[in-house]
Amino acid sequence: MPDNAPPPGTGQNRRIAMISGGSLERDAKLARLATLAGCTPLPMDHTQPADFLLIDLSSETDRLNDTVSRITDYLQKYRSTALIWSKMESLEVIYAAFPQGQCHFLVNADDVKAMPILAGAFGRGGMDRLHDRDQEVEFRSLHRISDELAEFARALARMADPELKDKIKDTSISFRAAPLGGFQGFPSESSVANDISAKLSLREIIKLRRLRDRFFPPDLFADPAWDILLDLKAAAQEGQHVSVSSLCIAAAVPPTTALRWISAMTESGMLLRRQDPADARRVFIELSPETSAKMDDYIVAVSTRFAPII
Structure with missing residues (x-):
């Protein structure tokens, strides 16, 4: 981050989430999503630091490469965390283009799972823990993430629209617990049969x-x-x-x-x-x-x- 740029969210009680939805209607939905999760939504401004970027690339076509380039430059400059919506057919290009360790990818407009990410189920600290090369990656936490996201998302969605309370279903995936010592260091040599x-x-x-x-x-x-x-x-x-x-x-x-x-x-x-x-x-x-x-x-x-x- 440049020396003259303040840290994201400095001087504010709420985190800043910049919005780029590709249309006025999508911008409004992303802004509402950010607000529900306790963030202050702002239009995309490449000169101002933010905690989160909410970028919907599902509808991008001819402008995809230009958009990816601009967002990548922003992430490298401010070290923000990006939530990126993508269609499955454009996932290859999007996944390869963005810097590793700063992005959550949400496939096929998965808005529900974005809310707990913004509200702190992951937060900046969670992203750092998963992507800090100097620390052991916390695989066990991944076994709990889906259930936690689903519960958090249901609560937020009910706050947003009480009429949805009977419509929201648990889409979590339950994982069996990771075995103790299951992710130990690797041996330097391997004795393997020929065939x-x-x-x-x-x-x-x-x-x-x-x-x-x-x-x-x-x-x-x-x-x-x-x-x-x-x-x-x-x-x-x-x-x-x-x-x-x-x-x-x-x-x-x-x-x-x-x-x-x-x-x-x-x-x-x-x-x-x-x-x-x-x-x-x-x-x-x-x-x-x-x-x-x-x-x-x-x-x-x-x-x-x-x-x-x-």
Whole structure:
């Protein structure tokens, strides 16, 4: 942040949220959203610092690249936190363009989940904790986020419109608790059998995991981190690149939730972002060498016990 620029929100009791919705109607909705969450909404001003940017890029077409460039410059200058609405079809370009660690991505106009982010369920401190390279990424907190967001969002929505109280449904995804020590440091070497794919077909395992959805509610088994790891390992064995949108689908949870996990796992060093050499506007996601070695070791260990990883 420039020396002459005051910190975001200085001298005010409410945080500042700058709005860029692409239309007067959308601007009004985003302003109301910010107000409900305890923020002061202001029109987008690239010379004034703000705590949050509320940017709806769902309707952007020809102006998308210019908008992304201007917002990226703003984030780098003021270190604000951005909430960015996107359609699934434009997610690749948007995810690749914005600086990692400063953005929450909300796919398909997911306004309800934006309210608790603004009101402090994440807040600036939560974003910092998830994206501070000098601290351990708090994966366990991600297991609780969806339920907390849903409860907070329902309360705020009822405050905004009492008539909605019977219409708002719980869209949370319940995760089983992360195992103690489940995200320890990686070993430097890996002893792996020569032909893992002959012992175990990861694609078949993934199919079996999805088969459960025919008999039970899908959110009963939500486990996005493991689904992400399985899909990336299978793709690596096949020599395939994995796009962000494809990985969101593989995670088997709503795209907004999947992006949260992808971002946190990338910041932790478990996953890597690689720019598409054929298209600079998008990135591929892959396992880090250490994570890939851990997956190899795990697959071999499980294979020797004749137990499927499902």
